Amino acid sequence: MSSESSPRSGPPDFVRDQVRRDVDAGSHGGRVQLRFPPEPNGYLHIGHAKSICLNFGVADEFGGSCTLRMDDTNPETERADFVAGIEEDVRWLGFRWDGPTRYASDYFPQLYAWAELLVERGLAYVDDQDAETISAQRGGFTEPGVDSPYRDRPVEENLDLLRRMRAGEFPDGARVLRARIDMAHPNPQLRDPVLYRIRHAAHHRTGTQWCIYPTYDWAHGQSDALEGTTHSVCTLEFDAHRPLYEWFLDHLPIPADRPHQYEFARLNVTHTVLSKRRLSALVEGGHVDGWDDPRMPTLRGMRRLGYPPEALRAFCNHIGVAKVNGTNEVELLESFVRDELNRTSTRRMAVLRPLRLVVENYPEGQVEQVEVVNNPEDPSAGTRLVPFSRELWIDRDDFLEDPPAKFYRLAPGREVRLRAAYFVRCTDVVRDTSGEVVEVRCTYDPATTGGQAPDGRKVKATIHWVSVPHAVPIEARLYDRLFTEPHPDAHEGRDPFDFLNPNSVEVVGGAWAEPSLAELAPADRVQFERVGYFCVDTNVPGVFHRTVGLRDDWAKIRGRTA
C-alpha cells in the first residue's frame, strides 16, 4: 500500500513515482521488492551508498523488501573478502537485507538449464570465432552487423558443443554461446550478445565446478526474476541493455509478474573519483594506504574518517534521484556530516600547534578542576572536570604579536577568555634566540571564575587550552581533498592522477589534549572545540583523524585580506 505518511526528507523522484503507480495499479499483487546487486570486486563507495539508500529506502517506504545480491559472474576479479566487506558496509550504513545474501552464482544451474532451453528453441548458438572477430562483425552505429558463419548451426550440434564447453573440453576463449536475436538491430546490444564465455578459473564460491560463466546480461534479469524482484533499479549506462533484459525474460518460462528495469544517474562527487577501476588504482598504485584510507570515498574510508552513517543517509536522501548525470559538491556532503556531528559529538579541548601560556599570578603547583559543558547542543551530555594550572598550552593561531584588523584573539595587552576558566590578559612574550615567540605571559582575573566577569565586561574571544602538566600527547591527521581539481576526470587528455593533491594528509605530531581524551575508545567521535570534528583511529591509539573542520569565518576574513 502506498505510504503517503512515511517520513522522507528528500525530494520526490521518478523511481518512487513509478513504484507508487505500480502499487496503486495493483501490479505484482501490490508487492514491492528491490535489490542491491554489487559485484564483489572491490569495496563499496559513496556512489553505492546512493543506490543502497534508494533501493532499501523505497522498499521500506512501500512496505516491501530488498535483497542483497552479489553479482559474481566474473571469477577473475571477484573475491570472498570483498563479499564480507560489502556485507559489513551495508550493515554499517544501517540497512538489513531480506533473507540471506544472494549470489548470482546460486543461479548458475538454472541459468545453464535455461541456456539449453534457448538452444533447443533455436534462440542461441555456439560461435567458434574469437572475440576480435565477433567484435568486428558486430557492425557500427550506422552499419548493421554481419551474421556469424556459425549462426545457423543445427540445434543438436549447438547442444553438444554447449555441453562440451561446460564439460571443459575447450580452452578459454575458444567458443561462446550467443543469443540468436538480430545482427542488424539498431541497438548493438541486441546483435547476438554473448551469454557464456569459457574461463578455466576458480570462482570464490563455486570453485572449479564451472568453467563457463554467464555474462552480466544473461545473469542479471533472470536473477531478479528468480528472487522475485519487482523493480530492478540500476544506473543510466544500462539503459541500452533494457531491451535485452526484457528479451531474455520474454523468451524464458518466467511468470508474467516479472521485474522491470529502471535507470537513474549515478553519483559523482567533486575532488574525488568514484569508479572501482580508479579506486583500485589508487590502492594498488600506493597513492593511498588502502581501501580504508580516510581519504578514500569508500564507505570504509569514510567510516574511518569518522563520517556517521546517519549523515551519509541524510545526504543520499537529500540529493535526489534523476536521470541527468552530474556531480555533487563535497561541501554538501560535508555539511551533512557537520550537521550530524554538531548534534551528537561531545566537545573536548585539544591544542594542535602548542604555544606555552604562563599565568604569572596563578600560584605555582595549584590545580583547579574546571567544569566544562560536554555538548551545548545536548544538555543530557552533561559536564566534565578539566584540570587548570599555571602553565597552559594554547594554539599558536590564537596569539598574534602584531594582530591585523578583525583579529580578536590574544595579543599583547589584550584580554580573552580561557574557555570555562578565567579571563587572561597578555602581559609579555618570551623569545628564543632567533626572535620567535616561544612563550606568552599573562595574568588572570580571579574574579572571572568559570569565565564570567562579575562587572559585566566582555571579551571578544574565547580560546581553548590544555594544562601542561596534565596534557596527554596525541597525533592529529588533517585531511584535505584527495584531488586538487573539482573534476579530476573531466580534463581531456590528462590523467586524473595528475591532479592528486600532494598535501592530502598532514600529520600533526606533538599535539596536546585534555586528560579525558585518554578514555576514548577506537572510532569514538569528538569535537575539538574551535578546531573540528575528530575520530579516534581504529588501529593506532592516540591518533585522531580530522573528519571535517568547523566552519571557519576567520579563515575567510583572513583569506580576503591576505
Place this chain on the structure above:
RNA sequence: UGGCGGGUAGUUCAAUUGGCAGAACGCCUGACUUUGGUUCAGGAAGUUGCAGGUUCGAUUCCUGCCCCGCCAGCCA
C-alpha cells in the same frame, strides 16, 4: 556518424491537470553566542539550452535547431 536518455540559480534537485520559477549547499549582510561553531533574520544569485508556434497565459503542449551523457567487452 545511427539509436537512446537528458538540459530549471555556482552545485544538486523541486514546481499538482498550462497559472506570480522554489529549496538545500555554497556566497554576502546583520543579530545572538563562554566554540569566529551552532542558531536566528535578511540578501545577491535565473532570458527555465536556443529560435519559432499554439494560448489570455508555456519550465510545462507543438516544430526545428544546439549542447551534454550513454551504447559498437567474451567487464559490470
